Amino acid sequence: MKHIVKIITLLVTICALWMGLLQMSFAPSSHTWLLPIYFTVLLGCYGLLMVGVGLMRLPTCPREAALLQQFCMNLEEASSSYASSVVSALAGHFGS
């Protein structure tokens, strides 16, 4: 809820600033809607560009991936051997 209030406050501030600029004739009134929409599209393009660049530079760490896979295999082997020893011990205990 706090974040929504922050975002709404920011939007209202930007709208008030833009209306103030229009009233004081610092911004051309012929571009009342065009310039805010242009800057919004610019922001969207910037976000998309950052996502694309981030994806291109994403590190995959192949050595660490191989080490992790080896670790998981070792863990699987160790747990299966532990489980079989527990089962055999229980069978021996209840069998006798």
Added chain:
Amino acid sequence: MELADRAVGFLLSVISLSIFTYYTFWVIILPFVDTDHFIHKYFLPQEYAILIPIFAGVVLLSFLCLFIGFVMLKSKKKKKAQ
């Protein structure tokens, strides 16, 4: 896998740069070019520079609201089933 990530990232960057270039040319530069210049035939009328982004924004917002509503209904159904 790495190549696929790089390809998708490159595609996104190219799309964003193309949209930025085309839209900047359309909105900022074209009003200063003579109306009888040949470049005007590659761009839609200026009104569409406002209509297309607004339409895209409304579609995106509608899709987001639909998705959120769908997820909320699904989670409510799951809670009822439990």
